Amino acid sequence: MERPSDAMRALYEDRAQQQYAEPVPLPDPRIDRKFARIQALVRGQLPCEAFLDAGCGDGRYLAGLAGELPPRRAGCDISERILETARQRVDADLRQANLEALPFADGEFDTVMSCLGVMFAPHHQASAAELIRVCRPGGTIGLLSWTPEGFIGQMFATMKPYAAASPPGAQPPLLWGREDHVRELLGSGATIVTAQRQAVRVSYPCPEDFRDSFKARYGPTIAAYQGLADDPERTAALDRDLVDLARSHDQGTTSTALDWEYLLLTARRNS
Ligand SMILES: C[S@@+](CC[C@H](N)C(=O)[O-])C[C@H]1O[C@@H](n2cnc3c(N)ncnc32)[C@H](O)[C@@H]1O
Secondary structure (H helix, E strand, O other): OOOHHHHHHHHHHHHHHHHOOOOOOOOOHHHHHHHHHHHHHHHOOOOOOEEEEEOOOOOHHHHHOHHHOOOEEEEEEOOHHHHHHHHHHOOOEEEEOOOOOOOOOOOOEEEEEEEOOHHHOOOHHHHHHHHHHHEEEEEEEEEEEEOOOOHHHHHHHHHHHHOOOOOOOOOOHHHHHOHHHHHHHHOOOEEEEEEEEEEEEEEEOOHHHHHHHHHHHOHHHHHHHHHOOOOHHHHHHHHHHHHHHHHHHOOOOOOEEEEEEEEEEEEEEOO
16 A cells, blocks of 8 residues: 555655756755855764764765764665765765654664755654654754745745645645744754754856756756646746746845745754
8 A cells, every 4th residue: 555655755756866867066066055054053063972864865964074973874865866876975874764754763863953854744743753752862953944934935935836736734844944833843852952044145147047947956846847747838937937036036236146044943852
């Protein structure tokens, strides 16, 4: 019998296939400030004894921090295809797994991070409970999530009328960008220690270049366009809406400069 997570996995395998059709530079020079900030966040928790990157994607953070991480370092992602890339980059215990049911023991890690990973698991309470479960009492959970108000949040809002409806029961990813939502999810299991909204500025030669880059390389955008493959009018409308969005957020003078806001949060696992 197909379980809901099988369908979720198939979707991400399909996206990963397209997203990683060409090798992705490590780190991507356009997002190296985000990379630097998550590295700083993790460094603040080092040295640690056991480290987990939940929703590790292509392993860029595990690879970037490899020299500083303990020998017990692990990552997991729902997509086996994406993990193939991670395996080429880093020596770590990398497992295909749904964040809502992690294949790790209770309290196995003292530092658990998820950069734009856990926010995409559809059942928030289940995945929050798993992050807490695998973190030892006193250990740290570090999360980076797009905010609903920031540029990427607004891009998801722009794509929503064009994208396939979420499966029943799935919660919106951008809620993870709200501190009050995360506090509620963590409940008595963990206490928020720091929560900051920051932005990384990403520049493109023009708004169309932003759109085309996302259309070709970003999983959720690829999926939205795939769903419109037989509808040239709606495809053109989404093309226009994404360009208009970039124009309306442009902070640049000589290029299209977009501020991608995220919530950077750390929490301490309670006893
Ligand atoms: C935006 S990418 C971020 C990857 C990486 N952390 C980074 O910052 O480059 C989101 C990742 O979460 C993974 N993912 C989405 N839903 C998941 C789930 N339910 N369980 C595990 N991984 C999931 C995707 O396959 C993808 O690699």
